[in-house]
Amino acid sequence: MTKVTMNVNGRSRSGEVEGRTLLVQFLRETLSMTGTHVGCDTSQCGACVVHVDGQAVKSCTMLALEADGAEVTTIEGMTNADGSLGVIQQAFQDYHGLQCGFCTPGMVMSAKALLAENPKPSEEEIREYLEGNICRCTGYHNIVKAIMAASGQQVEPVAAE
Amino acid sequence: MPKDGGIGASTKRREDVRFLTGTGRYTDDINLPGQAYVHFVRSDVAHGRIRSIDPSTAEGMPGVLKVFTSKDFEAAGGIPCGWQITSRDGSVMQEPKHPILAEGVVRHVGDPIAAIVAKSREQARDAAEALEIDIEELPAVMNMREALKDGAPQVHDSLDSNLCFDWGFVEENREAVDTAIREAAHVTTLELVNNRLIANPMEPRVAIGAYDMAADSHTLYTTSQNPHVIRLLMGAFVLNIPEHKLRVVAPDVGGGFGSKIYHYAEEAFCTYAAKVLRRPVKWTSSRSEAFMSDAHGRDHVTKIELALDADHNFTALRTETHANMGAYLSTFAPAVPTWLHGTLMAGNYRTPLVYVNVKAVFTNTVPVDAYRGAGRPEATFQLERVVDKAARELGIDPVELRRKNFITEFPYATPVAVEYDTGDYHATLDKVLEISDWAGFDARLEKSRARGKLRGIGLAHYIEACGIAPSNLVGQLGARAGLFESATVRVNATGGITVMTGSHSHGQGHATTFAQVVADMIGIDASQVEISHGDTANTPMGMGTYGSRSIAVGGSAMVKATEKIIAKARKIAAHMLEASADDIELKDGAFTVAGTDKSLNWGDVTLAAYVPHNYPLDEIEPGLEETAFYDPANFTFPSGAYVCEVEVDPETGKVEVQGFAAADDFGNVINPMIVEGQVQGGLAQGIGQALLEACAYDDDGQLLSASYMDYAMPRAYDFPMFKVDSSCRTPCTHNPLGVKGCGEAGAIGSPPAVVNAVIDALHRAGHEIPHIDMPMTPNRVWSAIHGGAGPDKDGETMEERSVGA
Amino acid sequence: MYDFEFMKPSSLDEAVAALAEEDAQLLAGGQTLLPTMKQRLAMPSKLISLKDIPDFSYVKAEGDTLTIGGGTTHRQVSEEAESAFPGLASLAGRIGDPAVRNRGTIGGSLANNDPAACYPAAVLATGATVITNRREIPADEYFQGMFTTALDEGEIITAVRFPIPEASRYEKFAQPASRFPMVACFVAKMNGGVRVAVTGASEEGVFRWSEAEEALTATFSADALEGLAHPANGMISDIHGSGEYRAHLIGVMTKRAVLHLT
Structure with missing residues (x-):
């Protein structure tokens, strides 16, 4: 076992891990931060996306030891300082961009990375960027809308009477 | 306009906050x-x-x-x-x-x-x-036709054969159907495969x-x-x-x-x-393990024949289906190709004679069971494909052929043993033609042609039976369980309410929708109502969530329990206000003596129930908690019309969905935002079935599509923005909310719309191709156009799989 | 996965020394290796991370060549090669998905030589040079079939040197599930003629389509490809596409690349 230390959502966190311990296992099992999910074993579904040193990565395809000394941001670190939903999170709720919620942490983290690179993405750019995030519930329609809305762009309102 | 939190409001989902902050509690988090x-x-x-x-x-x-x-x-x-299904010969x-x-x-x-x-x-x-x-x-043995031959490898030595059952429905119609088809002015025949799928919820x-x-x-x-x-x-x-x-x-x-x-x-x-x-x-479970241990879905091979008279009235319909059960019988498996499929074969049409034969077959594959829609997508797919093919063969407009044969009077007893209570198929058709801009297709076609692309448009209707369903009926049909639902409404002394429901939410938003209903009935804010589910320790009984039954059955049980609460609270209020219970009105959370300004708030009455100092203890028990069980009188029958518009790249065979419009009749709608979300998700799964998804085995029984590297999950860029409308509403006549259920519609109506659109695109380019099996992969479409080799093993060819009728 | 010892050397020499141990393996971005290990299809006793090796991650344009460090991520290439070699930047920006591009490296991709990887097409089409800790290997000698390269035991890709083409384009037709190339073609208009490399299609991995190269060298236009068809034998045939279909797509993708450039 080797000691690993990283800064997770602004707090220094340490733990003992094996060489084979994945970053997602360190988060979920060692730190009990279960917001980051595992939905596949071929690095495709994106439920495990977190940010390492400001870049989106699949935490199921990175060893915990590779993140030693890194700044890690997870879904648990996405709220505002007062605990209220951040802009992207709020847009996902406002535009019904989630149903079962399982892919949602990865979607939000990918959306955050996209908007950091491209503050006003087009619908097509959003859809392309989400190649590595699979959602089985929403048909992506409202996820795309939520991300557009979070970037301050005009979207159709949700259905009403 | 409804209040923010009542029936009909697009209330934001309260469960979202925990899912968006990483504080949900999934099983693997425990x-x-x-x-x-x-x-x-x-x-x-x-x-x-x-x-x-x-x-x-x-x-x-x-x-x-x-x-x-x-x-x-x-x-x-x-x-x-x-x-348990009984075969044509009476054997189980x-x-x-x-x-x-x-x-x-x-x-x-x-x-x-x-x-x-x-x-x-x-x-x-x-x-x-x-x-x-x-x-x-x-x-x-992998292939169903092979499995039924003499000398085939036996999946179970203990059984007589690989045939699970041979079901005929309605057996009494068989001869009349045969005669009608023999004597018809025109018969359209189609053989097709409903491809095997894997449900793939993102949580293993x-x-x-x-x-x-x-x-x-x-x-x-x-x-x-x-x-x-x-x-x-x-x-x-x-x-x-x-x-x-x-x-x-x-x-x-x-x-x-x-x-x-x-x-x-x-x-x-x-x-x-x-x-x-x-x-x-x-x-x-790992995802790889899920591919070989979660029940699979669909996997039907069907021959369907539609008979028409000289005026293009449908006169009879006959189908023969082989349904793959896999190696063992999963919980609901035998019901899917039979009662959830045969009873829907009349579709939206007045066809007087229908006969459905289903042979369920054991093979050396993962067990197959219900997947979103379960039987109804299979019924809808064959019917809407054969209707489209008939229109093309007869040279008439597929829209008009459907209109001519629509059921227009309700209730309507079909020749396949169900009674549709309400519907308006012309209304949903009109609506979908409008929102899809069907009339403007030619202009879009020209633009596609200018870019070297083929373009097509396809229509499909669907009817489904949801809210499954009366226990006494399903018992006769072989169900070994009841199909009621229960709810307990517990009112606390200070007026807040906990509802314990047997329905289960795994993305459907019950915590929000169910609270809207109870809050609306009493006239209090929805934040006063909490929904609890998912634990047998705190809910009386529940048959769960599937078959788009939660609001229709579980919601109805909750309404019944809430009605009991209101009746009792009214009596308590009557005592407190010194009036007759018949004179007490409940409005906006206040009990008022009719025609007076004497009034009590909801909280005053609930407090009295638990602090019964001035209380008619000899007439009414203290406390305010009621349970109701609800067993529906019939299925509900949502219906709708879907239009898909595609572009086909003639050089690669790749199909792109350019537009998709859905007009659904779900009866009354509790939360339109959530309902639209359900339809959008269903559309993605149906379009996924039509264009991408296939569970493939090789001849030795190895699973070829055993991970996301080979099972094609739809991605965001596989879809356009959908146009979804649920404004056509014919409320259900037999449940208290007038609701029908919306969870599966999208997955039921979309596959035939997509295939019809692709066939239309090819037709407009001069390629007369009667059918392409799903998923319509680029290779399959290209092969259909150019005659080249198709992909390996993504389902056998129709010839190999033919039911051989 | 099986357990292993993890080490992160801070110099190339240290990494080379560690690699000499039996069953030691390099870990670049890990985007292919870690999924393989999760399936227990690889069993290294030691994983040597290249992350801390200095001067291993860069994109440098000098005259008519572009040199990329072995540890450079796809994302860096897609951003930093854009002005000097847009065809390569575009290829790098379409590998996998954004999260994969943030970790996966050019050295890792080339060392693995997956028959459906993107980079080999650019390397082969431009006649680039693979630079290792020991030698320089021309692209035409580097790729030796599916998952097979000219690399020896203990050899580490330190950089790749691309001659910058006059014009280039990568056209990819994605396999519907993995979204790796089912067939992808890199067309490079070089000083001395046109080169066309194809990935995803062949059982032997990346290869050059010489007939198309000759035709395009003679006349660089889509019309020059008229009547040319790649044979289907040797092409991968699976549930996503037959060999015949893949062979057909080689023609379509090559033509589209040329159309994009003319």
């Missing part, structure tokens, strides 16, 4: 003190005899607590099937035992042979590699068994759509645990789409092993 981990050793051959299992090396590996084989389950029952279906761990024979790749429990997940897996298993490989299955020695009671945490059903099936049939000693908890569940209805061996294993080992036992 870890119990001292828990051990199980790894299942699964068959890597499709069919084989287990000569021996030597656990000695594995047992000595670090951390290993026990190696289980079928010998450990000699006292346990098999995984039960919940539905063949029903093989489905053991928890294979008993001497493995029957599909993924069939569990042994289970290793260790202190860590990796230790269990390390030991699995040391387990010595000697298997004699046997010939496997998880089970944690725990045993409390002091209380001699068991707890199972599981990713289930219906914890009470698991408690009943596993307790009564598999492990012989009485229900009062077994608690089943299904916390936040990351999608189901049918695949989490069934009772699975892994659940029984963890529950049992926890008692044997005196410590909790946890199993978390």
Whole structure:
């Protein structure tokens, strides 16, 4: 076992891990931060996306030891300082961009990375960027809308009477 | 306009906050003190005899607590099937035992042979590699037609054949249908495959068994759509645990789409092993494991014939289907190709004579069961494809052919034993033509042509039976369970309400919608109502969530319980206001004596129920808590019209969905935002079936599409923005909310719309191609146009699979 | 996965020394290796991370060549090669998905030589040079079939040197499930003629389509490809596409690349 230390959502966190311990296992099992999910074993579904040193990565395809000394941001670190939903999170709720919620942490983290690179993405750019995030519930329609809305762009309102 | 929180409002979902902040509680997020981990050793051959299992090396590996084989389950029952079908000849279906761990024979790749429990997940897996298993490989049978031939390999030696049942419906119509088809002015025939799919909820299955020695009671945490059903099936049939000693908890569940209805061996294993080992036992499926252990869906091969008279009235319909059951019967499997399929074969049309024949077949594949829509997508697909083909053969407009044959008067008794209570098929058709801009297609076609692309437009209608359904009826049809739902409404002294429902939410937003209903009935803010579900310890009974039944059946039970609450509260208010209960009106959360300004707030009355100082104790019990069970009088019948518009790249065969419009009639709608979200998700799954998804096996029974590297999951860029409308509403006549259910519609109506659009695109380019099997991959479409070779093994060709009628 | 010892050397020499141990393996971005290990299809006793090796991650344009460090991520290439070699930047920006591009490296991709990887097409089409800790290997000698390269035991890709083409384009037709190339073609208009490399299609991995190269060298236009068809034998045939279909797509993708450039 080797000691690993990283800064997770602004707090220094340490733990003992094996060489084979994945970053997602360190988060979920060692730190009990279960917001980051595992939905596949071929690095495709994106439920495990977190940010390492400001870049989106699949935490199921990175060893915990590779993140030693890194700044890690997870879904648990996405709220505002007062605990209220951040802009992207709020847009996902406002535009019904989630149903079962399982892919949602990865979607939000990918959306955050996209908007950091491209503050006003087009619908097509959003859809392309989400190649590595699979959602089985929403048909992506409202996820795309939520991300557009979070970037301050005009979207159709949700259905009403 | 409705209030923000009442019926009809697009209230934001309250459950979202925990999902958006990483504080949801899914089964894999639960870890119990001292828990051990199980790894299942699964068959890597499709069919084989287990000569021996030597656990000695594995047992000595670090951390290993026990190696289980079928010998450990000699006292346990098999995984039960919940539905019994009777064949045409009056015999009941063949029903093989489905053991928890294979008993001497493995029957599909993924069939569990042994289970290793260790202190860590990796230790269990390390030991699995040391387990010595000697298997004699046997010939496997994959193709249904082959399976029914004499001399075919037998999936179960204990059965007479690989035929599970041969079902005819309605058997009395058979001769009349044959005659009508023989004498028809025109008959359109089509053979097609409804491709095998894998549900793929993003959360893989998880089970944690725990045993409390002091209380001699068991707890199972599981990713289930219906914890009470698991408690009943596993307790009564598999492990012989009485229900009062077994608690089943299904916390936040990351999608189901049918695949989490069934009772699975892994659940029984963890529950049992926890008692044997005196410590909790946890199993978390990997995605690869899910591909070979979650029930698959669809997999029908059908020949359909539609007869028309000279005026293009439909006169008769005959279908013959082979339905793949896989190697064992999953919980609902026999019901899917029969009662959930045959009863819908009339569709939206007045066809007077219908006959449906279904042969259910065992093969060496993963068991097949209900997947979003379950039987109804299969019925809709064949019907809407053959109607489109008939229009093309007769040279008439597919819109007009449908209109001419629509059912227009309700209630309508179909020739396949169901009665549609309400509907307006012209209305949804008009609506979808409008929102899809059907009339403007030609201009878009020209633009596509200018870019070198083919363009087509396709229409499909659907009818589905939801809200499954009267217990006395389904009992006659072979169901081994009731299909009611229950709810308990618990009003607290200060007026807040907890509703305990047997429905289960795994993405549908019940916590929000159900609260809207109760709040609306009483006239209080929805924040005053909390919905609790998913735990057999706190809900009286529940049959769970599937078949788009939650609001129609579970919601109705909740309405009935709330009505009881209101009736009692009115009596208490009458006493307090010194008036007759008949004169008390409840409006906006206040009880008022009619025609006066004498009034009490909701909270005043609820407080009196629990602080009964001035209270008619001789007439009314204190407290305010009511339970209702609701058993529906009929199915509900949502319907709708879908239009798909595609572009086809003639050089590569790639199909792009350019537009998709859906006009649904769900009756009354509680939360339009959530309803639209359900339709959008269903459309994605239906379009996925039509263009991308296929579960493929090779001839030896190896699963070729065994991960996301080969099973094509739809991505965001596979879709356009959808146009979804649910403004056409003919309320259900027999449930209190007038609701019909919306969960499956999108997946039911969309596949034929997509295929019709592609066939239309090819037709407009001069390629007369009667049909292309789903998924319409680029290779298949290209081959259809150019005649080149199709892809390997993504479903056999129609000729190989033909039902041979 | 099986357990292993993890080490993160801070110099190339240290990494080379560690690699000499039996069953030691390099870990670049890990985007292929880690999924393989999760399936227990690889069993290294030691994983040597290249992350801390200095001067291993860069994109440098000098005259008519572009040199990329072995540890450079796809994302860096897609951003930093854009002005000097847009065809390569575009290829890098379409590998996998954004999260994969943030970890996966050019050295890792080339060392693995997956028959459906993107980079080999650019390397082969431009006649680039693979630079290792020991030698320089021309692209035409580097790729030796599916998952097979000219790399020896203990050899580490330190950089790749591309001659910058006059014009280039990568056209990819994605396999519907993995979204790896089912067939992808890199067309490079070089100083001395046109080169066309194809990935995803062949059982032998990346290869050059010489007939198309000759035709395009003679006349660089889509019309020059008229009547040319790649034979289907040797092409991968699976549930996503037959060999015949893949062979057909080679023609379509090559033509589209040329159309994009003319």
